[in-house]
Amino acid sequence: MDIAHIAQHAGMAGSVFATIFVVATATMRTMIPLRVFGILTNAMLIAVSIPTHNYPTLALHAVLLPVNVWRLHQMLQLVRDVKKSVNGDLSMEWLKPFMTERKCAAGEELFYKDEKAEHMFYIVSGRFRLVESGIELPVGAIVGELGMLSPSHTRTQTLECIEAGVVLGVSYRQVEELYVQNPEFGFYFLRLASARLFQNIETLETRLAQAHVAVPAEVASETA
Structure with missing residues (x-):
């Protein structure tokens, strides 16, 4: 079997796997799995395009691959930052x-x-x-x-x-x-918002307690 036939069979097999990844991507409901499958699809189609000399497909997915990688990085970083805020200073x-x-x-x-x-x-x-x-x-x-x-x-x-x-x-x-x-x-956003709510309630309770102590002191000074 010559190189041309090997490339042809590799291209067909790669196309089948790429199709499976595309279908799987279409069924994703959340962003992280979607980006992961998108990256796999891009990589597969790039690999298939090289031996078959399908340069338009190669160029398209060579552009989409770094976009998907960057968007996946952004989403993972977002989750890490929210987790850190929940366990830290409640910053947003x-x-x-x-x-x-x-x-x-x-x-x-x-x-x-x-x-x-x-x-x-x-x-x-x-x-x-x-x-x-x-x-x-x-x-x-x-x-x-x-x-x-x-x-x-x-x-x-x-x-x-x-x-x-x-x-x-x-x-x-x-x-x-x-x-x-x-x-x-x-999930982490709700935890963060809830923690900030309890923090605000605690602050208000402290202020009310201070005001409650201050008022009797003023009354006592007036009657003295």
Whole structure:
């Protein structure tokens, strides 16, 4: 059997396996398995294209292969970052690559109490305050993420910019898409949001306790 026949049979076998990978890829519901099978399909079709001199297919999958590798890396990195945040400082900096920048002027209100919640924000610079509670948010804080988990999807407070700055915003739809693409990300995101909720509750309880102690002390000083 000459080299031409070997190449022909190798090409046919490779085409069969590539077809199987393509079909398997079409059945994938989540992003990581999809990218893995996509990479295998690209590699297989590149290998088949070389002996059969199918240069258009070779060129196409030579371009798609690094794209799939990069997207797989991004998703795996996202999951690692979320896991790290859950076990660490509850930071949501891992969301920054998926967010868009917005400049805010002093006096501008980013959202109002009782309005429908559709975005969360990461504070890059400036000063921002939750009007109803009077809490000022530091640079690096995430605000608005709990609205996505609320049954009514409404804001519980108004967010006001008190000194010009920049925020990064991401829609709940984008976060939901990441969840659909990778359920593991969704699991850790829910854990992270829940941990931040309990952290906020603990902070409020501490402030209420301090206020409760301060009030009797003031009353005692007035009656003394």
